[in-house]
Amino acid sequence: MRIKSSQSSGDRLSQSKSMVLQDSDLPQKPLSRHRRNQSQHGVVLSVATAFEPLVDLKGEHLNVAKISDNGKKQRKNWTSMWTVLTTDELLLYKDKQETGVKPGGKTDVVQLCGAVIEWAAEKSSKKNVFQITTNTGSEYLIQADSFPTASKWHEAIRKTVDSSTREGRGFALRRSNSSELLSRHSSLPGHGSVSPNMKQRNPVHRRSINVFGGSKLKHSASDSADKNGVKNRLKKFIIRRPSMKTLQEKGLIKDRVFGCHLLTLCDREGTTIPKFVRTCLEAVEKRGLDADGIYRVSGNLATIQKLRFIVDQEEELDLDHNQWEDVHVITGALKMFFRELPEPLFPFRFFQQFVEAVKIKETKQKTQAVKKLIHQLPKPNHDTMKLLFSHLQKVLAFSRKNLMSTQGIGIVFGPTLMWPELDAGNMAVNMVYQNQIVEFILIESREIFDLGRM
Numbered sequence: 435m436r437i438k439s440s441q442s443s444g445d446r447l448s449q450s451k452s453m454v455l456q457d458s459d460l461p462q463k464p465l466s467r468h469r470r471n472q473s474q475h476g477v478v479l480s481v482a483t484a485f486e487p488l489v490d491l492k493g494e495h496l497n498v499a500k501i502s503d504n505g506k507k508q509r510k511n512w513t514s515m516w517t518v519l520t521t522d523e524l525l526l527y528k529d530k531q532e533t534g535v536k537p538g539g540k541t542d543v544v545q546l547c548g549a550v551i552e553w554a555a556e557k558s559s560k561k562n563v564f565q566i567t568t569n570t571g572s573e574y575l576i577q578a579d580s581f582p583t584a585s586k587w588h589e590a591i592r593k594t595v596d597s598s599t600r601e602g603r604g605f606a607l608r609r610s611n612s613s614e615l616l617s618r619h620s621s622l623p624g625h626g627s628v629s630p631n632m633k634q635r636n637p638v639h640r641r642s643i644n645v646f647g648g649s650k651l652k653h654s655a656s657d658s659a660d661k662n663g664v665k666n667r668l669k670k671f672i673i674r675r676p677s678m679k680t681l682q683e684k685g686l687i688k689d690r691v692f693g694c695h696l697l698t699l700c701d702r703e704g705t706t707i708p709k710f711v712r713t714c715l716e717a718v719e720k721r722g723l724d725a726d727g728i729y730r731v732s733g734n735l736a737t738i739q740k741l742r743f744i745v746d747q748e749e750e751l752d753l754d755h756n757q758w759e760d761v762h763v764i765t766g767a768l769k770m771f772f773r774e775l776p777e778p779l780f781p782f783r784f785f786q787q788f789v790e791a792v793k794i795k796e797t798k799q800k801t802q803a804v805k806k807l808i809h810q811l812p813k814p815n816h817d818t819m820k821l822l823f824s825h826l827q828k829v830l831a832f833s834r835k836n837l838m839s840t841q842g843i844g845i846v847f848g849p850t851l852m853w854p855e856l857d858a859g860n861m862a863v864n865m866v867y868q869n870q871i872v873e874f875i876l877i878e879s880r881e882i883f884d885l886g887r888m
Contacts, residue, residue, distance in 0.1 A: 493518040496587065497560070497577040498526055500542070505571035510558070512577070515541070519590055522547050522598040524566070524574075544574055547598040551591055564588045690746045693774045700814040707818050710745055714768040715825045717753040721761045723828055724835035729769070729846050733762035741767045772850050779819055780852035780871075781811065788852070789867045792874055804875060805882045819851075823879040830876070844873030 498515040501508055516527040524544035548569035557563060562584035563577045576591075578584035689702060691710055699708050718728070725731075741763065744751055758764060772779060780788060784807055791803035808816060826843055833839060848868035879885060 493527075493530065494583070494587075495530070496583075497579075499558070499575040499577075500572070501557070501575060502571060502573035510575070512560075512575075517576075517587070519587075519594060522594065524591060524594075544568060544572070545570070546591065546595045549595050549599075551588065551595055553588070566591065689748075691748075692742050692746055692771055693776065695776050696779070696814050696818065697812060706814045707821055708771075708814075710751075710771060711768065711818060712821065713751065713753060714764050714771075715821065717758075717764050718761060718768075719825065719828060721764070723832045725761045726836060728761065728829060728836045728838060729765045730838060730842060731762050733760055733764070733766035735766075737763045738766045738770060742770065769846070769850050778852050779815055779822075781815060782855035784811065785852060785854050788871050792867060792871050800874070801878045801881055804871075804878070808875075808882055820883045820885075822851075823876060823883060824885055826876055827879055827885070840873050840876050841869075843876060844869040848872045 493516050495514050496517045497512050498517070499510045499512045501510050513528075516530045518525040518527070523546060526542040526544065528541050544566055545568050546566075550567045552565055552567075554563050554565035554575060555561075557565060557575055558577065560577050562579070562581050563575055564584065564587075566574045566576065568574075576584070576587065578587065691699065691708070694702075696708070700706055703709055737757070737760070741751075741758065745767075752758075753764060787807055788804065791800060791807060794800040794803055808819065811819070826847075829836065829838055829843065830840065848871070849865060851872060852868050854864055875882060
């Protein structure tokens with residue numbers, strides 16, 4: 435019995451020794467996936483690491499390059515630094531510090547708690563380079579001329595990182611400018627490079643995926659339900675929506691005046707000249723054609739828009755009301771009406787023909803060419819144009835008082851009454867021709883429209 439007892443005590447002694455694992459004794463095979471086994475192995479590794487002695491290193495000159503400062507990338511500049519390792523920091527000095535720390539001598543402090551250290555041969559053409567990434571996203575490259583020296587510092591810093599991180603209870607790390615989680619034991623055997631498969635096996639990654647993935651799925655499902663509900667309501671609305679004719683009959687939708695095609699508007703009103711144009715011209719002539727800068731000076735835009743709204747709603751319009759006392763409001767509304775026509779008073783298909791006609795040098799031939807084109811216009815365009823230019827002739831009759839000339843009227847009404855369908859050409863050249871055409875028609879309007887026979 436004593437012999438068995440001694441052997442059993444020897445077995446217990448050998449088992450207790452085996453509880454302390456060295457780096458070379460770390461398991462090479464994957465640990466069991468069972469939770470209970472995972473927690474047990476975690477305790478064993480923690481105990482084993484707790485008894486690892488920290489390497490005691492004195493200061494030494496190493497080549498250091500800071501490539502990122504709190505996640506902000508920096509230019510890689512190698513500098514020889516006097517490097518000192520403490521219990522939780524790596525101190526970098528410009529000059530060698532023999533005893534103590536001189537005020538202002540310390541140039542940089544690398545916090546090792548929660549940091550990650552890994553070999554980084556691809557980060558530099560130099561040999562023996564390893565990288566330290568702090569928990570704030572700062573990145574340092576450390577290099578030594580000899581591999582034994584670099585390996586010695588790598589191992590010492592790694593142990594310091596493990597020790598200080600364990601005491602600080604640890605937390606998840608991320609690379610600078612990245613959402614990728616970093617492993618704390620990347621320097622352990624078998625952890626030199628983390629493959630996608632290993633990332634999935636890591637409990638930290640798995641928990642992160644489960645936590646955020648579940649909320650995304652719920653959020654997506656909620657969004658999908660909301661979208662389906664909106665689609666169903668829209669379908670029902672479209673199916674049940676009343677026709678345009680029904681809305682017009684009920685007075686909910688009224689035909690506009692501004693922005694309506696000239697032919698459509700005249701056909702709806704049963705005339706060849708829009709009622710609004712005739713009303714405005716009569717009001718201006720009644721109010722007085724001697725207003726300074728008539729058609730050139732802009733009226734109050736808010737009042738013009740109010741007038742437009744009343745006209746579009748087919749409400750009764752009385753331009754003799756005191757709210758329309760400013761003649762520039764009426765002239766501004768008239769110009770807006772012509773500008774907002776889907777097709778201008780000079781139809782698109784006639785634009786280039788009028789340009790070619792106005793290029794004719796001989797006045798009589800030019801007049802006949804322009805007259806021929808105008809008589810080819812649709813009836814609403816022709817009659818509206820005739821009434822407008824007859825009105826502008828009256829404006830010219832008061833030119834000494836209103837200070838409006840044929841050239842001034844051409845500049846105002848050129849781009850208002852005509853423009854090309856496609857602005858493929860030179861806009862400045864087109865504007866010159868627009869002004870010239872309106873100005874020439876105004877000068878020769880009596881001949882072109884036979885105004886003397888009215």
